[in-house]
Amino acid sequence: MLTVNSLANATDGMTRVALIAHDETKPDLIDFAREHESQLSEYELVATGTTGKRLQEDVGLEVDRKQSGPLGGDLQIGAEVADDRLDGIVFLRDPLRAQPHEPDISALLRICDVHDTALATNLASATFLIEGLAE
Template sequence: MSEKPRIALIAHDKKKIDLIMFVREHVDVFKKCALFATSTTGNILREKVKLELTSFKSGPLGGDLQIGSLVASDEIDFVIFLRDPLTAQPHEPDVSALLRVCDVHNKPLATNLATAEALVMEIRRFLKLSDVGKE
């Protein structure tokens, strides 16, 4: 892992509010990381949480695959992808490819809030931040 953890943030439409709330809760961690996101998710995080990040295309237009490419080339350390398991996604093959590339390259992947919390705890430990004094 690089000195500055590199995190991809992705959320299906029905999970975007959950991601915003989660990132706000842990903004002290995310401000110390290099952030990447698919287009719509990135725009919302920029607007609502005032984070700097690199955006790619939206998921259905290939953004999931762009992030997968970064995972495969070891340019992403962690992926937080809040998926909506109850809604069919037209780009499900792209979603599956991203999940697979995380498994193939042994990258930590969170697909719900519980696993995202575990990842952030690990990132917080890496950054040597305490839970006290979160912004």
């Protein structure tokens, strides 16, 4: 059975999900968000700066934008995991061509493991995460 860290309850009961993508995978994340727009619009969304801007402009989702990845947005999202403020993260990374300025998944992976927070790193696991949170 899929278990997901459910904090969403402390304040307003909303499920809170972070969305992050390396430059080469941003189009994939935008397509994913379009395909799951009705479900994502039910969630409180958090994203790194550029990804969040694209989600707002290209998909029309409401997003709490953090700093861009190179400026520490991924660390801000990690802090939300540490504070039990996130139910899950979708981090579409480019495992073959990640650029030095892009967020590193290592710290997020570690903090998610420590706090038992779901972290999806590809489209298949992102679908499971979004569908699992809906249940």
